Amino acid sequence: MADTAPAADPAPAAGSPAVDDHPTALIGRGESVLVKQAPTDAENPKDAAAEIEAIKESEGWKFPKVKLAYWDPEDEKQWEATGKFIARRNLIASIPNLTCAFGVWLVWSVIVVKIQKMHDADVNVYPFQDWGSREGKEYRSILFLLPGIAGLSGGTLRIPNSFLTQVGGGRNVVYSTTILLCVPMIMAGIALQNPNCPFNVLIAAALLSGVGGGAFASSMSNISFFYPKRLQGMALGYNGGIGNLGVSISQLLAPIVMGAGSTPIIGEVMGWPANAGWLWFAFCIPSMFLAFFYMSNQPNHGESSNIMSLINYYWMEIFGFLASFIGVVTLVTTRKAAMLATPGGQVIHKFLLVILVCGVEHLFMWFSPKRARDRLKKQVVIFKRKHTYIMTWLYIMCFGSFIGYSGSFPKLISDVFGYLTGNGCLEKAGNFVVEGNGATEAACAASGGEWKTDYDYPNPNAPNGAAVAWLGAAVGSLIRPVGGILADKYGGAKVTNIAIIWCTIAAFGQGALLQTVSKMDDPTSNPAYYGLFVFLFINLFFCCGVMNGTTFRTIGVLFPPEESGPVLGWSSAIASYGAFIIPVMFGIALKAGNPQITFYGLGAYYVTCFFLNFWYYLRPGCEKPGV
Numbered sequence: 001m002a003d004t005a006p007a008a009d010p011a012p013a014a015g016s017p018a019v020d021d022h023p024t025a026l027i028g029r030g031e032s033v034l035v036k037q038a039p040t041d042a043e044n045p046k047d048a049a050a051e052i053e054a055i056k057e058s059e060g061w062k063f064p065k066v067k068l069a070y071w072d073p074e075d076e077k078q079w080e081a082t083g084k085f086i087a088r089r090n091l092i093a094s095i096p097n098l099t100c101a102f103g104v105w106l107v108w109s110v111i112v113v114k115i116q117k118m119h120d121a122d123v124n125v126y127p128f129q130d131w132g133s134r135e136g137k138e139y140r141s142i143l144f145l146l147p148g149i150a151g152l153s154g155g156t157l158r159i160p161n162s163f164l165t166q167v168g169g170g171r172n173v174v175y176s177t178t179i180l181l182c183v184p185m186i187m188a189g190i191a192l193q194n195p196n197c198p199f200n201v202l203i204a205a206a207l208l209s210g211v212g213g214g215a216f217a218s219s220m221s222n223i224s225f226f227y228p229k230r231l232q233g234m235a236l237g238y239n240g241g242i243g244n245l246g247v248s249i250s251q252l253l254a255p256i257v258m259g260a261g262s263t264p265i266i267g268e269v270m271g272w273p274a275n276a277g278w279l280w281f282a283f284c285i286p287s288m289f290l291a292f293f294y295m296s297n298q299p300n301h302g303e304s305s306n307i308m309s310l311i312n313y314y315w316m317e318i319f320g321f322l323a324s325f326i327g328v329v330t331l332v333t334t335r336k337a338a339m340l341a342t343p344g345g346q347v348i349h350k351f352l353l354v355i356l357v358c359g360v361e362h363l364f365m366w367f368s369p370k371r372a373r374d375r376l377k378k379q380v381v382i383f384k385r386k387h388t389y390i391m392t393w394l395y396i397m398c399f400g401s402f403i404g405y406s407g408s409f410p411k412l413i414s415d416v417f418g419y420l421t422g423n424g425c426l427e428k429a430g431n432f433v434v435e436g437n438g439a440t441e442a443a444c445a446a447s448g449g450e451w452k453t454d455y456d457y458p459n460p461n462a463p464n465g466a467a468v469a470w471l472g473a474a475v476g477s478l479i480r481p482v483g484g485i486l487a488d489k490y491g492g493a494k495v496t497n498i499a500i501i502w503c504t505i506a507a508f509g510q511g512a513l514l515q516t517v518s519k520m521d522d523p524t525s526n527p528a529y530y531g532l533f534v535f536l537f538i539n540l541f542f543c544c545g546v547m548n549g550t551t552f553r554t555i556g557v558l559f560p561p562e563e564s565g566p567v568l569g570w571s572s573a574i575a576s577y578g579a580f581i582i583p584v585m586f587g588i589a590l591k592a593g594n595p596q597i598t599f600y601g602l603g604a605y606y607v608t609c610f611f612l613n614f615w616y617y618l619r620p621g622c623e624k625p626g627v
Contacts, residue, residue, distance in 0.1 A: 151579025154213015483549025
């Protein structure tokens with residue numbers, strides 16, 4: 001789902017000036033919807049001058065008027081007189097808020113790594129007794145749920161966020177979203193100070209972090225309304241591109257602040273994962289004030305009453321959270337179901353959760369404010385188009401893989417290269433002493449410890465994953481505009497298929513590498529393996545970033561203007577569930593001792609994308625050549 005343009009102006013009355021075609025591209029999550037606007041400056045110069053003077057009340061940096069009196073970015077005189085300043089100010093205020101959104105959404109990818117390392121040092125740290133105090137692979141597997149649940153919530157919240165700009169007003173939506181971003185970070189900052197914090201509290205915080213995933217839809221839609229067609233690529237590139245870097249900022253800065261402290265959390269265990277929450281809380285507060293004071297609401301967005309506009313916003317967000325909550329409650333209450341006895345059953349279980357949550361949220365959308373319901377009715381036509389489903393399948397490959405890998409990469413480094421397996425004594429204090437280093441089964445029993453066989457314990461030679469984990473998302477974010485440029489020059493489908501081949505090779509190569517490494521006693525014994533692992537992952541991020549840009553262009557060319565926006569909205573929302581599916585798939589595979597299976601599965605999926613893209617858009621005699 002995505003924002004659509006407001007209804008076209010009514011036909012002029014008899015004797016009045018005709019309305020010329022004056023297309024304005026309204027791009028929200030990539031859509032391009034054309035509307036007609038009457039040129040006022042040429043035919044009504046006095047009115048045009050009055051409009052410019054009215055708009056100037058929203059100019060400046062000293063408490064500008066929130067509601068714009070008029071707005072037409074395609075009017076050159078209006079744009080040069082005051083429009084471009086207001087648009088630039090809104091963009092400057094929007095970027096840090098979207099950066100915070102992505103940072104909060106993906107911060108769990110590095111928080112879980114720190115939690116895991118601290119638990120490895122002492123099993124009494126974050127034992128998560130409410131989930132059965134699991135150990136080893138089972139413990140590491142459930143940690144994947146935290147970034148996964150944030151992904152599940154974020155994908156669900158993208159659906160209502162597609163409509164929020166016009167229902168609540170862009171400025172109201174942006175600052176209110178950043179207020180909501182503070183809530184899970186405060187929860188994380190408080191809860192993680194307690195080494196015995198319940199896992200369910202962290203699940204709740206991760207669920208609320210999904211508001212950051214949904215924010216991309218409303219933020220991009222809002223900025224599109226401020227810029228003329230010729231400048232929207234630049235504006236959306238800055239907003240989305242820099243905003244997307246919030247992922248890399250989380251993965252770069254959060255590990256640093258989580259290691260900053262002096263008092264052990266328990267015993268001699270050093271580490272302060274709560275600091276990651278306070279880090280983003282500190283970023284969110286000034287960003288929120290920036291949006292509150294310096295962003296504007298479009299004249300035709302929101303209600304006449306600002307309070308009613310905010311009610312509309314929270315109404316739709318609450319329904320999104322409710323749909324996500326239903327999914328998470330189902331996840332928690334069914335975690336001991338019989339179908340979860342096998343890895344295959346666990347995979348089916350996770351896909352059913354996505355279908356449940358997505359279906360519930362689409363049902364809730366029919367209880368949204370009337371303006372959102374009206375747009376929803378108009379967009380139903382896209383579900384009659386075969387290419388809607390084909391492009392959704394392809395876009396899952398692009399953005400779904402990118403955001404899923406972003407949530408998994410830091411923890412996979414730790415899980416694959418951070419552990420050795422052996423026998424030894426798990427002492428009462430929580431330390432593990434390897435057999436042969438003074439530990440015997442008899443001595444272990446005498447000291448009150450527990451003898452473990454085939455126990456995974458920290459690898460003293462483990463690489464520092466935090467040094468490279470941020471690179472993947474950074475590469476994928478920065479290369480996306482290049483994908484769009486290449487698509488414009490050579491064709492989106494053609495560049496997409498080249499990237500698919502590259503991505504497929506990297507996925508199968510990563511699977512083969514993990515299959516080899518998983519059989520080694522010490523995966524760090526050959527440093528080349530770790531280097532190859534990082535290299536292949538960077539290639540995956542690179543390809544996903546390129547394809548994000550190319551499929552963006554393909555959808556814009558493939559569908560008529562009034563449908564391309566809704567298609568991108570729908571496909572983007574579904575693709576966002578990759579942030580849930582991919583991390584939990586890695587968790588299931590690692591628990592089963594076969595991490596390579598996830599990469600093989602993704603590689604096989606990429607092959608289907610290659611043939612779909614080739615058959616419908618590239619082969620001689622295809623249905624839609626040249627897209």
